[in-house]
Amino acid sequence: MKRREFIIKSAQGGVALTLGTTLLSCLDTDKKTITMKNVSPISICTWGFIDANATAGKALDGGMTALDAAIKGVAVEEENLKNTTVGKGGAPDREGNVTLDACVMDSSGDCGAVVCVENITNVAALARVVMEETPHVMLAGKGAEELAYKKGFKAEKLLTDSSENAYREWLKTSEYKPIINIENHDTIGMLCMDGNGDIAGACTTSGLSYKMKGRVGDSPIIGSGLFIDNEIGGAAATGMGEEIMKTVGSFLIVELMRQGKSPQEACEEAVQRIVAKNNNIENFQVAYIALNKKGETGSFCIHPGFAMMEYKNGINNRIESKAVLKS
Numbered sequence: 542m543k544r545r546e547f548i549i550k551s552a553q554g555g556v557a558l559t560l561g562t563t564l565l566s567c568l569d570t571d572k573k574t575i576t577m578k579n580v581s582p583i584s585i586c587t588w589g590f591i592d593a594n595a596t597a598g599k600a601l602d603g604g605m606t607a608l609d610a611a612i613k614g615v616a617v618e619e620e621n622l623k624n625t626t627v628g629k630g631g632a633p634d635r636e637g638n639v640t641l642d643a644c645v646m647d648s649s650g651d652c653g654a655v656v657c658v659e660n661i662t663n664v665a666a667l668a669r670v671v672m673e674e675t676p677h678v679m680l681a682g683k684g685a686e687e688l689a690y691k692k693g694f695k696a697e698k699l700l701t702d703s704s705e706n707a708y709r710e711w712l713k714t715s716e717y718k719p720i721i722n723i724e725n726h727d728t729i730g731m732l733c734m735d736g737n738g739d740i741a742g743a744c745t746t747s748g749l750s751y752k753m754k755g756r757v758g759d760s761p762i763i764g765s766g767l768f769i770d771n772e773i774g775g776a777a778a779t780g781m782g783e784e785i786m787k788t789v790g791s792f793l794i795v796e797l798m799r800q801g802k803s804p805q806e807a808c809e810e811a812v813q814r815i816v817a818k819n820n821n822i823e824n825f826q827v828a829y830i831a832l833n834k835k836g837e838t839g840s841f842c843i844h845p846g847f848a849m850m851e852y853k854n855g856i857n858n859r860i861e862s863k864a865v866l867k868s
């Protein structure tokens with residue numbers, strides 16, 4: 542349901558949501574299928590998240606909508622305890638609290654985001670609730686968390702034994718150098734095209750490890766961590782959020798594609814904009830992925846080592862991204 546319809550229906554007393562049904566409809570979306578228009582579905586995501594991308598790709602092949610598939614795909618990483626940059630098991634801030642950021646954008650141009658959310662694992666699904674069931678685009682902290690409980694999400698301890706141990710180790714020096722952030726990235730941004738040819742995406746993260754309390758990066762910011770224009774395509778980002786936000790990277794890529802650039806050329810230009818403004822690119826990573834309406838994809842990054850997953854025609858490929866710097 543679109544936000545405007547929700548407001549109207551709410552006003553008419555026509556909305557009867559019971560606890561739990563929203564979460565179910567956000568994550569267990571297998572029943573929502575579409576009539577395929579002969580478009581071969583595609584899913585791409587940041588980093589080598591084979592399972593997450595296969596989950597989305599297969600769901601799309603089964604007729605799932607792009608938004609449902611993207612949220613289902615990124616949930617795999619939100620629930621992966623080994624991923625220390627997303628969801629449960631994500632690294633905490635410098636005070637030991639895990640705070641998550643996420644956003645979603647659909648093919649109609651609607652979007653939702655949550656920032657600095659504690660105790661909720663599936664924050665991309667929560668961003669969808671903000672999009673579909675509130676009159677707003679973004680909710681922060683306690684407000685987002687309270688909405689989650691109202692809609693049936695359960696409270697979970699996001700700090701695992703292993704992330705707590707790593708945090709305690711870090712506390713010994715408390716060395717906070719956010720610019721040295723080349724290796725420690727696992728944020729998942731995912732772009733899906735469904736059998737109707739419609740594009741949607743999701744992006745979810747715990748942000749920088751041991752970040753300042755309250756720090757929010759690019760990932761939940763529409764236009765920075767994610768942007769979709771269903772007439773053109775979509776883009777998603779990972780890496781040093783501060784640099785991505787300064788250039789509104791994902792929006793920039795979609796606009797460059799609108800001007801005729803391929804997804805690859807657009808990703809390269811967006812990275813080069815950051816490179817041109819920084820004399821310390823040795824110290825941080827930025828990587829972009831993009832998908833256009835023709836089903837073409839691209840990716841580019843500053844440091845070698847970034848890979849994109851691409852699911853097309855039933856095959857899930859890992860594609861090593863070209864980089865500005867040499868290894």
Ligand code: SD4
Binds near residue numbers: 781
């Ligand atoms: C952020 N872009 O919060 C995120 C970090 C990231 O993998 O991509 N980590 O700035």
